[in-house]
Amino acid sequence: MTLALIANPSAGGRKGARVIPQVEKRLRLYGLDYRIFITQQHAHALDIARRLTPANYDGIVSIGGDGTNFHLLNGLLKYHDPDRLPPLGIIPVGSGNSFARDLNIRTTKDGLRALIRGRTRPVDVCSFDRGGQPWYFVNLAGFGFVTDVAQTAHHLKRVGDFSYVMGVFHRMLNLRFHHMELEIDGRRINGDNCFVEFCNSRYTGGKMLMAPHAKIDDGWFDVVVAGPISRGALMATFPKIFSGTHGQHPAVRFYRARTASVRTDPPKPLLPDGELFGSTPTRVAIHPQWVRYFS
Numbered sequence: 001m002t003l004a005l006i007a008n009p010s011a012g013g014r015k016g017a018r019v020i021p022q023v024e025k026r027l028r029l030y031g032l033d034y035r036i037f038i039t040q041q042h043a044h045a046l047d048i049a050r051r052l053t054p055a056n057y058d059g060i061v062s063i064g065g066d067g068t069n070f071h072l073l074n075g076l077l078k079y080h081d082p083d084r085l086p087p088l089g090i091i092p093v094g095s096g097n098s099f100a101r102d103l104n105i106r107t108t109k110d111g112l113r114a115l116i117r118g119r120t121r122p123v124d125v126c127s128f129d130r131g132g133q134p135w136y137f138v139n140l141a142g143f144g145f146v147t148d149v150a151q152t153a154h155h156l157k158r159v160g161d162f163s164y165v166m167g168v169f170h171r172m173l174n175l176r177f178h179h180m181e182l183e184i185d186g187r188r189i190n191g192d193n194c195f196v197e198f199c200n201s202r203y204t205g206g207k208m209l210m211a212p213h214a215k216i217d218d219g220w221f222d223v224v225v226a227g228p229i230s231r232g233a234l235m236a237t238f239p240k241i242f243s244g245t246h247g248q249h250p251a252v253r254f255y256r257a258r259t260a261s262v263r264t265d266p267p268k269p270l271l272p273d274g275e276l277f278g279s280t281p282t283r284v285a286i287h288p289q290w291v292r293y294f295s
């Protein structure tokens, strides 16, 4: 078995740089052959994936967080035939690693174990439109309050998982709503909004259970719509996201969808798989079981 490892040394506040040699040592110990590609800068994983010959590998593995996996996935799906890709793997060394949780991969050991065991499962992929081109995500993409939080968290990366929580409280003090026209499988939802998330998998920011009912292989994505909510209610509701009970507040609604389109005033930046990339208006669609992941 030969693996392609696409490794981000800067992920997880440079945890990647520490973990990469340990992963290599383990793989050699288990007799797994590999070729390693180290990302040198932002979005480099996309370019590495574009140049790979997938047929030469039995697995293509991201060593990083959700962002590294996002760039790798896009390089693979944009430049290669999804039907001919080998299974994908994740060794989570990012700050959040939200998508890997739905594969039951929470630690480096879990990621390695999944590769060594060789068991895979099918995973749906979501696409969104940016400048007339499809881009892909497997975790979630959102806009509004969530994007503002991530922007703040990004500046606080050194404090790890907790940076998202700090981001939430910082942005709560500056709470703003935006006008939105959302269409979910032909159903229109208009009005002022706090945030929207299109969720293929359940978690965001590491441990926040944004879409508790999302399944990564059911052919649907879940849409979480948070309408206008007072600062006090948001503060009371926010902690509930860790147990996935935030839907108890009437401002928070859940939908399941195969397609969605959205327009906002003003245009809002998007946050696919934790990366600031693209903006509204956009269109989201599901591609059932397009890829397989080691799990």
Ligand SMILES: Nc1ncnc2c1ncn2[C@@H]1O[C@H](COP(=O)(O)OP(=O)(O)OP(=O)(O)O)[C@@H](O)[C@H]1O
Binding pocket: 008, 009, 010, 011, 012, 013, 039, 040, 041, 042, 043, 044, 045, 064, 065, 066, 067, 068, 069, 071, 093, 094, 095, 096, 097, 098, 273, 274, 275
């Ligand atoms: N050598 C590098 N130097 C700086 N940035 C890099 C490098 N290689 C990749 N990147 C960028 O680092 C960013 C963060 O990576 P990633 O999301 O994997 O880690 P994280 O932010 O710690 O984890 P998570 O998204 O799970 O919270 C990505 O946008 C990626 O393109």
